[in-house]
Amino acid sequence: MEKYEVGRMIGQGNFAKVYHARNLKTGQNVAIKVCNKEMIMRVGMKEQMKREISVMHLVRHPNIVEFYDVMASKTKIYFAMEYVKGGELFNKVSRGKLREDMARKYFQQLIEAVNHCHKRGVYHRDLKLENLLLDENGDLKVSDFGLSALLESKKKDGLLHTTCGTPAYVAPEVIRQKGYDGAMADIWSCGIILYVLLAGYLPFNDKNLMEMYKKIAKAEFKFPQWFRSDAKRLIYRILDPDPRTRITINNIMQNSWFQKGPMSVKDHEDYAMKPYCFNAFDIISLTSGFDLSGLFEKDMSERQHARFATKKPPSIVVSKLEEIAQLDGRFKVKKQNGIVRLEGNETGINEQLSIDTEIFEVSSSVYIVEVNKIVGDMLEYRNFWNQLLKPSLNEIVWVWQEYE
The missing domain is CATH 1.10.510.10 (Transferase(Phosphotransferase) domain 1)
Structure with missing residues (x-):
């Protein structure tokens, strides 16, 4: 907690208190959620706490309270997150x-x-x-x-x-x-x-x-x-x-x-790609040894996504995806809210196959790209992935962290 100056309490629940705080290095206002370790263990909330940490890492979006950091002492667990001052x-x-x-x-x-x-x-x-x-x-x-x-x-x-x-x-x-x-x-x-x-x-x-x-x-x-x-x-x-x-x-x-x-959604379709910035917690969790989701996720095959690092700029990644869609011939490309979607023109066994690709900025020269199957038949997706999508992406991949 040496990196934060903690101020007044702004909220209280059954198992945690929330304080206004300031990042001493950047001056950024944050909210610090303080949980009592002993109480969490006593009421059997250990697994729930792990799940909440993993979930907050997974869901980064402009309309979701952003998670910055997790810290711990012998008796407390601290969550640093976005300070949202407009109230409920x-x-x-x-x-x-x-x-x-x-x-x-x-x-x-x-x-x-x-x-x-x-x-x-x-x-x-x-x-x-x-x-x-x-x-x-x-x-x-x-x-x-x-x-x-x-x-x-x-x-x-x-x-x-x-x-x-x-x-x-x-x-x-x-x-x-x-x-x-x-x-x-x-x-x-x-x-x-x-x-x-x-x-x-x-x-x-x-x-x-x-x-x-x-x-x-x-x-x-x-x-x-x-x-x-x-x-x-x-x-x-x-x-x-x-x-x-x-x-x-x-x-x-x-x-x-x-x-x-x-x-409206129609307005969003023409938005340009906007890479998001990864924070330190995201970068640490990219390595399997620190992936908090692995504390309880047993079957990664259901997640149907892959992640890779690239040194190519977002414009090259987008161009590669457009090229893949053109080569395959079944997809139209939609760009909205920083996501490139390959949306199938033909209905498969269940639904039209749709794949989202999102780009995150780690530094000025390194980007993380996440590929997610949204809907559609799994066999159809795997065939497309193995025959065209992955081989084509290999041309711009620096290193893979893949879940198939």
């Missing part, structure tokens, strides 16, 4: 419903953050207004991944089984305790958040918890009269009690109501 979105909504354009902006940013998590096999499982913060620019930041789960947490049936979350935001399939898809459960919670932003109150709310659960199970709720028809239709599709027919994130992002306004 809950406080803003507690004063009344938001204008539709403002609600849409926050919902767009929420969906982009959640989509980023799901692409990396991370499910938040406690999305609610209290866990959405606002920065000084009024942009949304998702926080508190303490209850999150990873793809590898799924059982043999492909589902998660731990019942968790906040009652008013929890999906009906979670309540039923028969296993659930973490992505679809998160989508339900996003629908609750959108409803609250537009209405100013929760769609399911009852002093009797069992009565509220009955309403959630049947999706029994009403819209206030000021809701527009297109917003209603979207919320109906999100708050579908059957996760098998509930709208997916990809379809939410294609929805006409969602695409309105300055933050």
Whole structure:
């Protein structure tokens, strides 16, 4: 903790206290979360703590609270993270419903953050207004991944089984305790958040918890009269009690109501590539000996991603991906939010094959490139990877760190 000057306490939970602090070298304001080691061990939260550290490393996004560093003493564990001084979105909504354009902006940013998590096999499982913060620019930041789960947490049936979350935001399939898809459960919670932003109150709310659960199970709720028809239709599709027919994130992002306004997906498609900077924690974790995700991730084959270092600038990486798409002939190239997506034109066995590539800047001459299969048939992806994608990328690779 010698690198930080710790100031006032800004938050407190059951197992941790959060302080405002300043990086003595850079002057940057940060938040320091201080956890008691003995208490964590006593209540059996050791594995949860490992998972939270691993998750915070995996999810780097402009709309997610950034994780900077983890430190430890004999009695304490310290997390240094982004200081978000705008407070909880809950406080803003507690004063009344938001204008539709403002609600849409926050919902767009929420969906982009959640989509980023799901692409990396991370499910938040406690999305609610209290866990959405606002920065000084009024942009949304998702926080508190303490209850999150990873793809590898799924059982043999492909589902998660731990019942968790906040009652008013929890999906009906979670309540039923028969296993659930973490992505679809998160989508339900996003629908609750959108409803609250537009209405100013929760769609399911009852002093009797069992009565509220009955309403959630049947999706029994009403819209206030000021809701527009297109917003209603979207919320109906999100708050579908059957996760098998509930709208997916990809379809939410294609929805006409969602695409309105300055933050629309159409606008993002023309954004230039913007490499992100890795911090020291990211660089250390690139080596297998320090990869915290390895503390509990058992089957890396499900992650379907690869990572390599290159000394070629981002423009060369993008050009190589465009060349690969042209050689194969099945893909169109989309560039948005610093990600290059190869999106299949033809539907395979399950869905159109889509592959995302993201570029991170380590220094002025070294870049890290992550390649992730987003959707599509695994066999189709492996054939494409082995026959064209990997051999072509080898021309620009400095060193591979690959998970196949």
